[in-house]
Amino acid sequence: MNRKNIRLVYFSPTHTSQKIVQGIANGMMPVEVTHCDLTLPDPERANQVFSEDDFVIFGMPVYGGRIPAEAVARLKKIHGKNTLAAIVVVYGNRAYEDALLELKTIVAAAGFPPIAAGAFIGEHSFSNSEFPIGAGRPDEADITEAEAFGQRIVAKLNRLEDADRIDAVEVPGNFPYKDGIPPSDAATTTNDAACTMCESCGFVCPTGAIGYTDRVITDNEKCILCCACVRSCPSEARALTHPPMLKITTWLFDNFKEPRKPETFI
Ligand SMILES: Cc1cc2nc3c(=O)[nH]c(=O)nc-3n(C[C@H](O)[C@H](O)[C@H](O)COP(=O)(O)O)c2cc1C
Structure with a gap:
């Protein structure tokens, strides 16, 4: 595999998406991993550009079957130059609906041909001790699965070295996307x-x-x-x-x- 610089790009307020992309990266046995954490407001991160020597793993949570609008705005400032990528959504054990397709479309338009995709499970943000939802996820089995996925990505990258064209991975989801979460006055x-x-x-x-x-x-x-x-x-x-x-x-x-x-x- 020529692409040795593994770059993790994620928005992960409760860290489950971050754990999954880290697990995938570990499975790829990289020489180097860097993190581009889009979670906190940080204007310095704007306009990052990745190169053809990078492989980017994008990790995003699912909000209302979509990628959170805040995360989409931050993602749109990141660009690739024919930078191959894996896309991952992490959802709270209900459903991910159009989120993976939305992520695929955004990163493909930004210069990252997506060659692998995954939908993993994280403890739901609303979960608590009285009403646990997906509690403890990602668990050990999820992380093992993420690492195995990383190994399969390496195998695919090796196969692609001789390929003359690269097809984007097919993922579930529908156009037009379902409506996102409407604005509300709800807050913690x-x-x-x-x-x-x-x-x-x-x-x-x-x-x-x-x-x-x-x-x-x-x-x-x-x-x-x-x-x-x-x-x-x-x-x-x-x-x-x-x-x-x-x-x-x-x-x-x-x-x-x-x-x-x-x-x-x-
Ligand atoms: C506003 C909001 C909407 C959510 N909508 C969904 C959803 O549609 N389906 C689902 O299964 N989980 C949903 N979740 C749960 C998150 O996708 C899940 O907890 C995820 O693991 C959070 O990722 P993070 O730990 O990287 O922040 C929602 C969470 C929030 C805060």
Whole structure:
């Protein structure tokens, strides 16, 4: 395999997508792996360009059967120059619908021919101890599967060295895509009595929705409900309390108990 520089590009507020792309990279036994983490707001990352010597593994979570709009905006600033890529979506044990097709279309248009694709499972962002959804995923078996997928990607790259044309991988999904998540005033909230003002919630927020006065202030319009703040809060002061979201959480818990299996396309 000529392409030895493995580049991981991901948006991963609760780290499950990051774990999967790292697992795939480990399976490829790379000389070098670099991370391009699109999760936090960081204008310096804009306009990155990857070369033909790179192999990029894109990892994105599924929000409402699509790629999160925030992640799409950040992805569109990244470009390849005929840079072969694998695309991966990670979903919370319900469904990934049009997300993989959407990711394929975005990266292909940006100069990354996608030669392999996968849909893996991560613990649902809304999952909690009372209503666990995909709890503990990705688990050991998922990571083993991710590594095996990495090995199959290497084998495909070796085969492609002699190929005179490269066909993009086929993935499930429909055009036009299903509607994305509509804007709403739903946001995660802080229990002021439990909050110690450690500010870890603001540090991990992908959209800069959290600020501080003498208490935590949340900009509901910016919150994308990713729950990074909930997971990072050391005093369990941050939570998803919005009643319609709690209803969705119990619906997910009631209806998606059967563990789904990773799917790969290569
Ligand atoms: C707003 C929102 C919408 C989501 N929509 C879906 C969905 O349509 N299907 C699904 O199975 N999981 C869905 N999830 C769960 C995430 O896809 C899942 O938790 C994923 O592992 C998160 O990735 P991350 O850990 O990289 O942030 C949603 C999560 C959020 C926050």
